[in-house]
Amino acid sequence: MEIAFYNGEFLQEVDEKIIPIQERGHQFGDGVYEVVRVYNNKPFMLEEHLDRFQKSAEAILLQLPYTRQELTEIIDQGVKRSQEKNVDVYFQVTRGIAPRLHLFPNTKAVFSMTIKPSRPIDPAKKESGVAVLLLEDERWKNCYIKSLNLLPNVIAKQHAASRGCDEAILVKDGSITEGSSSNLFVIKDGTIYTTPATKGILHGITRLAVFQLAEKMELPIKEQHFTEEFLLQADEAFITSTTQEILPINKVDEFEIPTHYTITKKLQNEFLKLTK
Ligand SMILES: Cc1ncc(COP(=O)(O)O)c(C=O)c1O
Known part of the structure; x- marks a missing residue:
């Protein structure tokens, strides 16, 4: 009900x-x-x-x-x-x-x-990933506040959907901030990277869960600003949010991202155990 x-x-x-x-x-x-x-x-x-x-x-x-x-x-x-x-x-x-x-x-x-x-998550997306679109981050300076004002996020998500993508990944001054309704992680050479929890992003609770899991699983994880090019050269990438949990990324704009998802899958499995 x-x-x-x-x-x-x-x-x-x-x-x-x-x-x-x-x-x-x-x-x-x-x-x-x-x-x-x-x-x-x-x-x-x-x-x-x-x-x-x-x-x-x-x-x-x-x-x-x-x-x-x-x-x-x-x-x-x-x-x-x-x-x-x-x-x-x-x-x-x-x-x-x-x-x-x-x-x-x-x-x-x-x-x-x-x-x-709970809104179901498409198992195909969990398994094979989602496409994302890079867009300029047009939001204000206090994105750590979970404000009811979601207009730039709503518009970005709509742009992404109109291009057949599931999420918009936002870029400010050459650095990736986060998704329109998610945080972003990139994996390169075994290390997991995500944007630092500054005032410019929402400090996601699923993001925090990923930090706790990575620590438990002894996976190196770092908060670091990074560029679109870094994302495009990722070994794996994924987004996180309360309602989307952990979803791999398979495409950024028109560029394919590798789809072995070795570390992403391990994190998804551990997350599943946490929420069982
Ligand atoms: C802009 C933005 N970033 C990140 C997130 C992920 O936060 P959480 O994991 O707490 O759901 C959300 C969730 O709605 C969001 O709207």
């Missing part, structure tokens, strides 16, 4: 039309969000997601309307109500409902959430 929660209440239907016109999330994108995947009734890396949620809220000077304990309980309750074992939980907090003025209103922040069965 699909579940929705808005401003303190569970709703009858996910599609219930209840967002007030003067909701600042709707009018300004004035809020932040998270997405957590639940495997077998257990939210994966929930504490890390809640840490990032808190950091994102603090970065936009927004006070969360619930304590961490309360957030955990609302999520748990929602998952139970859904009666599903494997779900995607999206939750956001906005600066509330107030007359349309740029200045922060004196209102309480509003928390909302949807819970739906």
Whole structure:
């Protein structure tokens, strides 16, 4: 069953039309969000997601309307109500409902959430990889904030799809930052490389899981800025995100990437064990 929660209440239907016109999330994108995947009734890396949620809220000077304990309980309750074992939980907090003025209103922040069965990942993509398109990163300087403002990401993803690609890989000042909704990893001569967790990328939770797995598996992993050419010469490359998990890359623009995926497959297998 699909579940929705808005401003303190569970709703009858996910599609219930209840967002007030003067909701600042709707009018300004004035809020932040998270997405957590639940495997077998257990939210994966929930504490890390809640840490990032808190950091994102603090970065936009927004006070969360619930304590961490309360957030955990609302999520748990929602998952139970859904009666599903494997779900995607999206939750956001906005600066509330107030007359349309740029200045922060004196209102309480509003928390909302949807819970739906996990979007399946195409097994062919897990196995054989996805094509990606290189595009300029046109976003702001604070991409570490998981902001509701996703316009450049949405447009980049759409451009990629219109060229038959699954993801847009963003490039800023000659360096790759990340995907439009994923982090990027490149493997060269046995070492795994990814862009450093600066303010210019989202500090992905799946990215963090890959670091933990690499450490456990004694695979060398490095945070380093790199160029499009480095990606094109990769032995393997993959993207990560909560809903896409670990997906190999088989093509960058019109260039093929090797498809043996030796290390990527090992990481996928270990990730599967973590989430089983
Ligand atoms: C821009 C961007 N980078 C990276 C990620 C991956 O983050 P996570 O692994 O926490 O889902 C996402 C996920 O939505 C994203 O939107």
